[in-house]
Amino acid sequence: MATSIHASASANENICARNCPGESALTTIRVATASPDKGEYVATAALEGRAARVRTHRRFAFLRRILDIRLVGPSLIILLIVIVSALGAGLISPHDPSTQDYTAFTQGPSLSHPLGTDDLGRDVLARLIYGARISLQVGIIAVGIAVTLGVTLGLLSGYAGGFVDDLIMRFVDAVQAFPTLVLALAITAALGPNVANAMIAIRFVSIPAMARLTRGQTLTVREHEYVTAARVIGVSPLRIMLRHILPNTTAPIIVQATLLIASAIVTEASLSFLGVGVQPPTPTWGGMLRTGSQYLETAPWIAFSAGTAIFLTVLAFNFVGDGLRQALDPRLRTRR
Amino acid sequence: MKEYVLRRLVSMVPVMLIVSIISFSLLYGLPGDPAIALIGEDVGNEEAYEAIREDLGLNDPIWVQYGKWLGRTLQGDLGNSIRTKEEVTDILLRRAPISLYYGVAGLLVGVALGMFGAIVSALRPGSKLDVLGTLTAMAGIELPSFWLALLLMYLFSLTLGWLPPSGYVSPFEDLVDSGKLLIMPALVLGTGSAAVIMRQGRSALIEVMSQDYITSARARGLHERTVIVRHAIKNALIPVVTILGLQIGNLVSGAVITETVFAIPGIGRTAVESIFFRDFPVLQGAVLMLTFTVLLANLLTDLAYGYIDPRIRFR
Numbered sequence: 001m002a003t004s005i006h007a008s009a010s011a012n013e014n015i016c017a018r019n020c021p022g023e024s025a026l027t028t029i030r031v032a033t034a035s036p037d038k039g040e041y042v043a044t045a046a047l048e049g050r051a052a053r054v055r056t057h058r059r060f061a062f063l064r065r066i067l068d069i070r071l072v073g074p075s076l077i078i079l080l081i082v083i084v085s086a087l088g089a090g091l092i093s094p095h096d097p098s099t100q101d102y103t104a105f106t107q108g109p110s111l112s113h114p115l116g117t118d119d120l121g122r123d124v125l126a127r128l129i130y131g132a133r134i135s136l137q138v139g140i141i142a143v144g145i146a147v148t149l150g151v152t153l154g155l156l157s158g159y160a161g162g163f164v165d166d167l168i169m170r171f172v173d174a175v176q177a178f179p180t181l182v183l184a185l186a187i188t189a190a191l192g193p194n195v196a197n198a199m200i201a202i203r204f205v206s207i208p209a210m211a212r213l214t215r216g217q218t219l220t221v222r223e224h225e226y227v228t229a230a231r232v233i234g235v236s237p238l239r240i241m242l243r244h245i246l247p248n249t250t251a252p253i254i255v256q257a258t259l260l261i262a263s264a265i266v267t268e269a270s271l272s273f274l275g276v277g278v279q280p281p282t283p284t285w286g287g288m289l290r291t292g293s294q295y296l297e298t299a300p301w302i303a304f305s306a307g308t309a310i311f312l313t314v315l316a317f318n319f320v321g322d323g324l325r326q327a328l329d330p331r332l333r334t335r336r
Numbered sequence: 337m338k339e340y341v342l343r344r345l346v347s348m349v350p351v352m353l354i355v356s357i358i359s360f361s362l363l364y365g366l367p368g369d370p371a372i373a374l375i376g377e378d379v380g381n382e383e384a385y386e387a388i389r390e391d392l393g394l395n396d397p398i399w400v401q402y403g404k405w406l407g408r409t410l411q412g413d414l415g416n417s418i419r420t421k422e423e424v425t426d427i428l429l430r431r432a433p434i435s436l437y438y439g440v441a442g443l444l445v446g447v448a449l450g451m452f453g454a455i456v457s458a459l460r461p462g463s464k465l466d467v468l469g470t471l472t473a474m475a476g477i478e479l480p481s482f483w484l485a486l487l488l489m490y491l492f493s494l495t496l497g498w499l500p501p502s503g504y505v506s507p508f509e510d511l512v513d514s515g516k517l518l519i520m521p522a523l524v525l526g527t528g529s530a531a532v533i534m535r536q537g538r539s540a541l542i543e544v545m546s547q548d549y550i551t552s553a554r555a556r557g558l559h560e561r562t563v564i565v566r567h568a569i570k571n572a573l574i575p576v577v578t579i580l581g582l583q584i585g586n587l588v589s590g591a592v593i594t595e596t597v598f599a600i601p602g603i604g605r606t607a608v609e610s611i612f613f614r615d616f617p618v619l620q621g622a623v624l625m626l627t628f629t630v631l632l633a634n635l636l637t638d639l640a641y642g643y644i645d646p647r648i649r650f651r
Contacts, residue, residue, distance in 0.1 A: 174354035178627050181589035182607065186359070186623050189611040266480050273482045274596060274608055286482075293486055293597065297494050307483040314478050 065327050072323035075316035082313050085132040095123035097130040097283045106299035116301040118291055124305050127283035131306070134195065134284045135313065138268040139261040142202040147257050149203070150210025151249075155241045157211065158218025169215070172208040180205050184267050188276050198277045202264045213256050217249035224248075251328040258321035262314045269310050285310045344635055352631065356409070359623050360402050409624070415617035419610075424621040428603060432625070434504065435591055435602035441518055442525025442587060442594075447580070449526060450533025454572075455564065457534065458541035469534065476531030481590045485524045485597040492520060502599040521594045528590060529583040536579045540572035547571075573644055581637025585630045 067073050085092065094114070101113075101121035109116045115124040157168040175183070187201035221227065222245060230240050271277030272286025273293075280287055285306045292303025389395050393404060408415065414424035457469040493501035499516055507514040544550065545568055553563045592604035599605075607622035609615075 170350050171354060173351045174358060177351055177355055177631050178358070178623070179585045179588040179592075179630055181592050182604075182623055182626050185592065185607065185611065186619065189619065262478065266478075269480060270482060270593060274593070276608070276611055289482060289486070293482075296486060296490055300490055300494075303486050303490075307480075307486060310480055311478070311483055314480065315475065318474070318478050 062327060066323050069323040069326050071319045075319040075323070078312050078316040079320065082132050082136065082309075082316075085129045086136045089130045089133060093123075093126045093129045095126040097126040098122060098281050106295055106302075108299075109301060115305045116299065118288070118299070118302050119295055124288070124302055127288055128285070128305050128309055130283040131285045131288060131309070132313075134278055134282065135265050135268065135310075138195070138199055138202060139265045139317075142199040143206055143257055143260045143264050146203045146206035146260065147210050147253065150207045151214045151246070151253060153207065153211040154214025154216075155218055155245065158215040159222055159237065159241050159245065165215075168211065172211050175204070176208045176212075178205075180263075180267065181270055184271060185274070185276060188271055193271075193276045193279055195278045195282070198268055198271050201271070202267050205267065206260050206264060209260065210253070210256060213252060214249060217252060218245055221245045221248045252325075255321055255325040255328065258317055258324060262317035262321070265310065265314055265317070341639065344638060348631055348635070352628075355627055355631075356406060356624070357402070359620055359627070360405055361398075414621040414624070417610075417615055417618050419613045419615045419618075424617050427606065427618060428621050428625050431601060431603050431606055434600060435595070435604060437507070438518065438521050438525065438594070438600060438602060439587055439591060441522035442590070443529065443580075443583075445522045445526030446529030446533060446583065449530035451537055451569075451576070453530065453534035454537030454541055454576075455569070457538045458545065459564075461538075461542055466538075470538070473531040473534045476527050477535075479527060481524050481528065481593045482597060484527060485520070485594060488520045488523060489597070502597070504598075504600045517598070521598045521600060524594050524597075525587060525590050528586055529580070532579050532583060533576055537572060537576050540575045541568060544568045544571045570644075574641065577637060577640050577644060581634055581640075584633035584637075588626050588630055 067076075089097075094112075099122065101117060101123075103121070104113065104117045105121045106119055107113060107117045107121075113123050113125065115128065118124055118127070153168050153172070157165045178186075184198075184201040184205050187204055188197050191197035191200060218241075227240060227244050230244050235244075268277055269284070269286030269289065272284045273290045275290060277286055278284045288306035289303055289310070292299070292306055296303055393401055396404070405415075412425055414428070416423055417427060420427075453469050453473065457466040460466055489501050492499045499519055500513075503517055505513040505517055550563060550567055553567050554560075558567075588604070591602060592608060594600065595602045595605035596608050603622050603625060607619055607626070610618040610622065
């Protein structure tokens with residue numbers, strides 16, 4: 001089926017259709033959309049229509065396949081809750097996160113404060129809901145930028161080779177030699193403790209993993225016939241990197257990015273917990289845990305709420321990342 | 337072998353150089369002028385301020401400052417603490433053994449728990465015990481150390497009252513008290529490694545158990561325990577050692593958290609404290625020392641392969 005759909009597509013897709021029969025429909029479609037040299041499409045309208053139906057069908061199949069993997073379903077539900085909390089904090093939060101209730105300091109869970117109040121009489125649930133914003137913001141934005149930079153460095157390093165490769169990889173080695181948290185601490189300390197700087201620190205420590213992964217992928221992909229073919233017909237190196245190599249390295253990059261989001265959330269929480277990350281009164285999970293650690297005996301609900309939120313979110317990102325890895329890699333599909 | 341060690345050491349040089357540039361340039365940009373922090377009561381006294389800046393070398397161009405700093409660092413002179421005026425090297429050398437004490441304990445806990453879990457899981461792959469173990473390991477890898485530390489503290493100190501919540505006593509002073517204070521931090525430090533070791537050890541063991549020499553050992557009528565301990569585990573250790581080497585970096589990151597939570601006066605806590613006091617020579621020294629430890633651990637891991645697996649020849 002795949003071969004007939006892609007029979008008339010570009011050489012690039014042909015190779016994939018022939019060589020990777022086990023690859024998911026999503027991957028082949030991604031390849032197709034990534035290099036839509038439209039002039040080369042000679043497929044009839046009818047065939048296009050059929051292909052579209054197959055694509056939709058296959059996309060659902062992909063969704064079903066990933067949902068079949070252990071714990072991916074519950075993880076997606078947790079992530080959905082976190083995302084909804086972050087986006088709709090103003091609508092769903094029962095209280096304002098910074099309003100202090102002078103009649104209720106460190107009060108246990110009750111009807112008006114389902115998760116209790118903190119040392120300043122602020123609603124823990126409200127702070128938890130607003131805290132999701134920082135975690136997600138740091139996780140997604142910082143990792144997003146880190147992925148962009150890391151992938152660029154990795155592509156350059158892998159494709160150019162030689163001196164450029166050596167230079168980039170030695171830098172990556174050096175950054176990776178630092179223990180992650182120690183480096184993040186030093187960067188945040190140097191720049192001053194706030195959200196933006198915590199994000200810069202997290203971005204910096206996330207780049208090496210991405211660069212190394214992309215470089216490895218690039219080294220493999222650049223040896224494929226279609227890359228050689230493109231080079232022979234005089235396609236520019238930039239175009240080869242962006243149009244031919246990058247689209248074929250995306251699956252592991254997506255997986256790695258999901259896992260990086262989890263570690264970014266932990267790093268941010270660690271920084272805030274140590275008091276050098278996002279500063280109070282901004283509600284963050286790490287900051288709440290810091291407060292909670294001081295009131296562990298008298299108001300354990302502060303630490304418990306924040307700790308559980310961090311743990312579940314991080315775990316969910318990891319299960320989804322692992323699920324994506326299994327769903328995207330045809331070799332892993334049978335083992336579970 | 338000697339040549340290999342030498343080559344590995346030489347290859348560490350450019351990395352260390354970049355590490356030194358990063359550490360230097362990071363901390364050069366620390367907010368707040370250290371001269372102002374030092375001047376204290378004398379705010380507004382331009383002369384005293386300039387004298388301090390000159391004394392600290394803050395008026396030199398940045399590359400001169402780096403060159404001087406690198407030269408001194410290579411001689412083991414990391415400068416003086418801005419806060420206590422003490423030599424940074426002295427502070428670090430006094431605190432390093434404490435971090436090492438906890439680090440080694442954490443590593444031992446990690447290896448013991450991890451290998452135990454790996455063996456239990458690998459003996460019956462697919463069993464309920466195996467699934468439980470694998471899921472626990474997965475959770476253990478992701479359990480943030482600060483959260484685990486607080487959970488343990490809540491359970492063992494505040495609720496059950498079995499262990500003191502935090503503090504440090506030297507094992508030479510009082511072995512029992514020191515041991516009690518060691519349990520929770522070692523557990524926190526070891527959990528992440530244990531989980532990783534368990535996962536890696538499990539798959540390595542499962543693979544080894546299907547090898548011919550295991551079948552032949554069994555056929556010779558050896559006791560199952562002998563087969564596992566003498567034949568299987570030793571061969572499953574190679575990937576575990578690799579992972580162990582990579583864990584040192586995480587262990588160091590974990591030390592920063594555990595030392596802060598449990599009030600242990602080690603290098604990690606020194607680093608965090610120096611940030612609050614804007615004591616950048618101390619922070620710089622701590623960062624360099626921790627990073628150097630990780631690099632050294634990676635080197636030792638490489639060399640350990642040859643010892644465990646004589647088939648590996650260093651070229």
